[in-house]
Amino acid sequence: MKSLSTLxxxxxxxxxxxxxxxxxxxxxxxxxxKVTSLRFIGEQRIGLKQPFAGTPxxxxxxxxxxxxxATWVLLSDDRSNLEPARFYRARGTLEGGAFTALTLTQMGxxxxxxxxxxxxxxxxxKSGGTVLDPESVRVDPRDGSIWYTSEGDLRIGMEPxxxxxxxxGSFLGSLPLPPMLRLSRDDKTGARNNLNLExxxxxxxxxxxxxxxxxxxxQDGPVPTPATGALSRISRLDRDGRLLAQxxxxxxxxxxxxxxxxLAENGISEILASGEHTLLVLERAAVQGDDGKxxxxxxxxxxxxxxxxxxxxxxxxxxxxxxxxRKRLVLDLNTLHLPVLDNLEGIGWGxxxxxxxxxxxxISDDNFNPAEVTQLLLFEVL
Numbered sequence: 349m350k351s352l353s354t355l356x357x358x359x360x361x362x363x364x365x366x367x368x369x370x371x372x373x374x375x376x377x378x379x380x381x382k383v384t385s386l387r388f389i390g391e392q393r394i395g396l397k398q399p400f401a402g403t404p405x406x407x408x409x410x411x412x413x414x415x416x417x418a419t420w421v422l423l424s425d426d427r428s429n430l431e432p433a434r435f436y437r438a439r440g441t442l443e444g445g446a447f448t449a450l451t452l453t454q455m456g457x458x459x460x461x462x463x464x465x466x467x468x469x470x471x472x473x474k475s476g477g478t479v480l481d482p483e484s485v486r487v488d489p490r491d492g493s494i495w496y497t498s499e500g501d502l503r504i505g506m507e508p509x510x511x512x513x514x515x516x517g518s519f520l521g522s523l524p525l526p527p528m529l530r531l532s533r534d535d536k537t538g539a540r541n542n543l544n545l546e547x548x549x550x551x552x553x554x555x556x557x558x559x560x561x562x563x564x565x566x567q568d569g570p571v572p573t574p575a576t577g578a579l580s581r582i583s584r585l586d587r588d589g590r591l592l593a594q595x596x597x598x599x600x601x602x603x604x605x606x607x608x609x610x611l612a613e614n615g616i617s618e619i620l621a622s623g624e625h626t627l628l629v630l631e632r633a634a635v636q637g638d639d640g641k642x643x644x645x646x647x648x649x650x651x652x653x654x655x656x657x658x659x660x661x662x663x664x665x666x667x668x669x670x671x672x673x674r675k676r677l678v679l680d681l682n683t684l685h686l687p688v689l690d691n692l693e694g695i696g697w698g699x700x701x702x703x704x705x706x707x708x709x710x711i712s713d714d715n716f717n718p719a720e721v722t723q724l725l726l727f728e729v730l
Contacts, residue, residue: 381697381706383622383650386679386727389707390447391686392440394722396714401455403431408722410485410548410618411694411711416492419453420696420724423485423496425713432465433458433480435494435517440698440709440726447726456517458482458496463518472504479506484548484618484694486557488512493520495557497545502531508545510559523557524589528565528663537567537663547619549627551584556592558627559583562615567664568596572614574605579665579672580616582627582651594660595653596672600631603645607638614645618695620708627651629675630695630710641719646681646692681710681725690714690721698726705729 397404410423419437434457441449457465460478467477481499492515500508507530510523532538540563547560560582563571572578579596606612614633622628633645657670690712698707706729714720
């Protein structure tokens with residue numbers, strides 16, 4: 349099959365990848381790779397609403413690597429508005445030190461418990477069902493099944509959820525979530541609508557899961573501003589939904605002020621375990637200028653929970669005496685000065701390189717918008 353993407357820019361590391369390699373070797377062998385720094389390999393893009401398997405590709409908000417068939421799983425956040433809620437598989441090609449191709453290989457529909465596709469809002473109003481707002485996806489290291497998050501929708505009473513699906517997208521179950529993660533109905537306690545279950549990953553042991561809120565719970569304080577940051581909760585749950593631990597992650601202030609009367613935000617976009625006590629945390633900020641255009645500010649941090657307060661039993665973080673998790677800047681992606689740095693929402697491991705190093709991939713959500721792009725950025729882990 350020919351690649352359905354176009355190579356836009358590639359920075360070559362001479363001699364790194366060898367003469368030819370494909371994404372075929374797993375990164376995870378029960379242990380997450382240690383990340384000291386990253387080196388950019390290259391970029392691939394998928395065209396706006398690129399047709400594949402009868403669907404328009406886009407809105408890619410999550411990515412994870414499946415070592416079983418050497419593909420990335422790409423989750424679309426299309427809420428069944430264009431086509432049924434779905435995911436794709438894609439294979440990367442590395443040749444002569446460059447990331448030369450990204451080939452879509454498969455499309456899978458995420459199914460409801462009754463085996464039918466998820467409805468859009470119009471179909472939901474008529475016949476019911478479960479409307480998805482997909483955000484993050486992970487491949488189960490045990491059996492290759494898929495776990496994904498949905499942010500819910502307060503307008504229709506749909507709560508945030510973590511769902512479990514077979515590799516083909518058929519429904520397997522839902523993870524029970526702590527009551528504190530339910531959407532706020534009174535603007536006093538609870539999760540914020542459309543600012544909740546943004547990040548998901550398996551712990552380094554593969555037996556439990558980490559779950560990140562994009563923004564603070566209402567009772568934990570306001571969202572970030574250009575002057576102040578915020579505290580967002582990151583929780584560790586077992587496979588039965590039991591809360592094992594929870595930590596406060598310090599989100600940066602918004603990097604710059606928006607234009608007069610314009611919008612700006614910053615929050616957690618994704619997480620990925622890099623050790624027993626550490627997680628990579630992707631912070632994504634968008635700042636609207638006077639011209640109405642958004643500029644993205646993307647930073648990757650490593651969070652370390654050692655020494656941090658377990659806040660699972662602390663009902664409100666605002667004013668509480670706690671020790672947040674520590675964090676270390678791994679990479680400010682704006683310093684790469686890429687032609688385009690779009691709305692990066694997902695991170696996942698990739699194939700191992702011939703030198704034994706792991707790779708890390710970032711995927712952007714173009715929102716099916718002609719002004720944005722779908723880009724997959726690939727890095728060597730140092």
